[in-house]
Amino acid sequence: MTRPRFRFPDGFHWGAATSAYQIEGSPLADGAGPSIWQRFAHTPGMMANGDTGDIACDHYHRYKADVQLMRALGLQGYRFSINWARVLPEGTGRVNPKGLDFYSRLVDELLENGIAPNATLFHWDLPAALDDRGGWLNRDVAHWFAEYAEVMFKALDDRVPRWATLNEPWVVTDGGYLHGALAPGHRSKYEAPIAAHNLMRASGAGIQAYRAHGKHEIGVVFNIEPKYPHSDSAEDLAATRRAHAYMNQQFADPALLGSYPPELKEIFGDAWPEFPADDLKLTHQKVDFVGINYYTRAVVKHDPNAYPLKAVPVPQPNKTYTETGWEVFEQGLTDTLTWFKERYGNIPLYITENGSAFYDPPVVENGELDDPLRTNYLRKHLKALHDAIEAGVNLKGYYAWSLMDNLEWSLGFSKRFGLYHVDFATQQRTPKASAKLYAQVIESNGSVL
Numbered sequence: 001m002t003r004p005r006f007r008f009p010d011g012f013h014w015g016a017a018t019s020a021y022q023i024e025g026s027p028l029a030d031g032a033g034p035s036i037w038q039r040f041a042h043t044p045g046m047m048a049n050g051d052t053g054d055i056a057c058d059h060y061h062r063y064k065a066d067v068q069l070m071r072a073l074g075l076q077g078y079r080f081s082i083n084w085a086r087v088l089p090e091g092t093g094r095v096n097p098k099g100l101d102f103y104s105r106l107v108d109e110l111l112e113n114g115i116a117p118n119a120t121l122f123h124w125d126l127p128a129a130l131d132d133r134g135g136w137l138n139r140d141v142a143h144w145f146a147e148y149a150e151v152m153f154k155a156l157d158d159r160v161p162r163w164a165t166l167n168e169p170w171v172v173t174d175g176g177y178l179h180g181a182l183a184p185g186h187r188s189k190y191e192a193p194i195a196a197h198n199l200m201r202a203s204g205a206g207i208q209a210y211r212a213h214g215k216h217e218i219g220v221v222f223n224i225e226p227k228y229p230h231s232d233s234a235e236d237l238a239a240t241r242r243a244h245a246y247m248n249q250q251f252a253d254p255a256l257l258g259s260y261p262p263e264l265k266e267i268f269g270d271a272w273p274e275f276p277a278d279d280l281k282l283t284h285q286k287v288d289f290v291g292i293n294y295y296t297r298a299v300v301k302h303d304p305n306a307y308p309l310k311a312v313p314v315p316q317p318n319k320t321y322t323e324t325g326w327e328v329f330e331q332g333l334t335d336t337l338t339w340f341k342e343r344y345g346n347i348p349l350y351i352t353e354n355g356s357a358f359y360d361p362p363v364v365e366n367g368e369l370d371d372p373l374r375t376n377y378l379r380k381h382l383k384a385l386h387d388a389i390e391a392g393v394n395l396k397g398y399y400a401w402s403l404m405d406n407l408e409w410s411l412g413f414s415k416r417f418g419l420y421h422v423d424f425a426t427q428q429r430t431p432k433a434s435a436k437l438y439a440q441v442i443e444s445n446g447s448v449l
């Protein structure tokens with residue numbers, strides 16, 4: 001019998017992903033300290049419709065039922081993040097036992113249901129108390145992060161087989177320090193490179209702490225958005241090279257190669273600091289895997305007025321775009337993975353996020369909502385994933401973003417990425433047709449595609 005065209009390798013890992021501030025709610029419950037996202041969300045004008053993570057998906061209370069939603073899909077893994085300030089209310093020092101206990105209970109619930117926990121230590125919600133001490137701009141943050149990581153490893157590494165230090169440092173620096181659209185809302189070309197550099201120093205310190213205490217795997221998660229030139233003009237090719245270095249190499253190069261791409265000094269000019277040479281020795285640590293978050297691509301052209309890249313994305317005609325304005329371009333996923341292998345070697349990779357926000361009119365038929373656009377996005381990207389594996393990429397697994405509709409940061413609840421629809425007024429979860437497809441993909445290890 002011939003092997004089905006899109007059957008994935010035996011043992012391929014199928015999961016779904018979320019993050020703490022986007023789903024938990026109860027951000028200050030049981031002794032938790034505030035995070036910068038708790039502060040940012042309660043700052044007037046920062047969040048669409050004034051939405052906050054005060055309740056979100058109420059996962060803090062509903063986690064057992066949510067694990068049953070994961071089990072219903074047949075998930076083998078669940079990628080979640082830990083709210084640092086729930087565990088260390090001041091960011092360092094005093095541990096909040098009730099905060100630690102929530103994550104211990106969640107991990108036990110996952111394991112009891114045959115689902116492997118995949119824990120991310122930092123998914124953007126820095127403790128506010130550390131931001132008051134300079135946050136990612138203070139070089140001491142590497143030690144603060146390592147202290148927090150050690151607390152978590154000692155508490156959970158006996159049950160958590162896979163850890164990630166950071167989720168998407170690029171979004172933290174571009175959104176939180178350069179453009180100001182995300183917490184902590186700074187707008188400085190001088191601060192962004194410093195925050196970026198310290199994020200990766202902290203990631204390195206966290207990995208070093210794991211090597212002293214951990215028994216399983218640790219890695220780091222990057223968002224990668226492949227850049228394609230609008231034309232073959234020298235200007236557009238140079239603009240594409242800058243955009244690629246700024247988003248796709250600024251963090252992976254120091255972590256995996258121990259150096260920065262030269263374009264960064266070209267982009268930031270006098271705002272690019274001379275960092276101490278030894279810093280990159282801390283940042284450049286051996287990882288057990290890399291998580292890649294892929295959503296879309298960008299076609300890039302030169303624009304002298306665009307700050308700081310002198311490059312802008314070019315909308316593509318006759319293409320499907322998601323509610324977040326991202327072109328549906330599954331070939332970009334294959335290209336991203338083959339590029340990553342060529343540049344950084346055959347490191348084990350996971351797609352730690354991939355998904356799409358579409359407005360799907362809730363059509364409830366036999367207890368599920370129809371979401372044809374999201375289902376089509378999922379199907380096309382899983383096939384593109386399989387193409388990358390056939391091209392020799394060492395891809396170990398895939399986590400759909402997201403398990404359920406949740407708080408899309410400053411866009412609030414208006415953008416829905418979930419496999420499960422959430423009625424935020426009632427907290428009712430309803431599987432979408434995309435959830436049904438994903439469950440079939442998992443059950444057949446891709447053969448159904």
Ligand SMILES: CO[C@H](O)c1c[n+]2c([nH]1)[C@H](O)[C@@H](O)[C@H](O)[C@H]2CO
Pocket residue numbers: 019022167168171223224293294295324353401408409417
């Ligand atoms: C710029 O896109 C990034 O790769 C990206 C997309 N996403 C992310 N990063 C974040 O990790 C999630 O918390 C978001 O909810 C999710 C959907 O927006």
